[in-house]
Amino acid sequence: MLSNKGKYGLKALVHLAGLPAGQTALAATIAEQNNISKKFLDAILNDLRNAGLVRSKKGPGGGYALAKPAGDIMVGQAIRVLDGPLAPIACASRTAYLPCDDCADVAACSVRLMMLRARDAMAEVLDRSSIADMRAQAQRVAAGEADAGFYDI
Structure with a gap:
């Protein structure tokens, strides 16, 4: 069963996949927009950063971004x-x-x-579905172009 840590991590990755190229998101913004505790999200983002899936930048314009294309995660x-x-x-x-x-x-x-x-x-x-696939499926469902079935990916 997927834990809350796994679920929130996937939500955070999909959120980051929606950012324009070169843009970052603050953990507080990701947490607020996805109903995740910021403290819990900080730990999740740290694990994802240590695994090379996200990168972080400190200072002005800092935040989190995907470390590689969403289609490769x-x-x-x-x-x-x-x-x-x-x-x-x-x-x-x-x-x-x-x-x-x-x-x-x-x-x-x-x-x-x-x-x-x-x-x-x-x-x-x-292992055949990427973060980009997850984001695209949600966008298609939101636009009324597809149902939420698992086989639409």
Whole structure:
């Protein structure tokens, strides 16, 4: 499940994707316009900055901006930075695998096999969808050009 940290991080990235080239946004502005606690957003933006997804500038004209084009920032990448692995349980993770203590046969575990399928389905969508795709979909829905279905990306 996506945590509030992951959700707010995605909102912040989409917000930054809407800025004109070369412009930055203050954390306070992003927080206010997206109903996010500024203190919480500061921590999220710091994690995104450390991961190279956003950049910050201090002083006059300072603020936050995307560190690379929105089309190059995949949703799955951002979620992993903020929430960790996509897998619903550790034994189904591709990046942070940990076996369960109670499992006698990891390879044949029916729970693990199902969670691997769930993880792979999520990764298929999230790793092929960019922040630019998220912004474009929301704009199309707002303009009445498309419905909010997941398959419009």
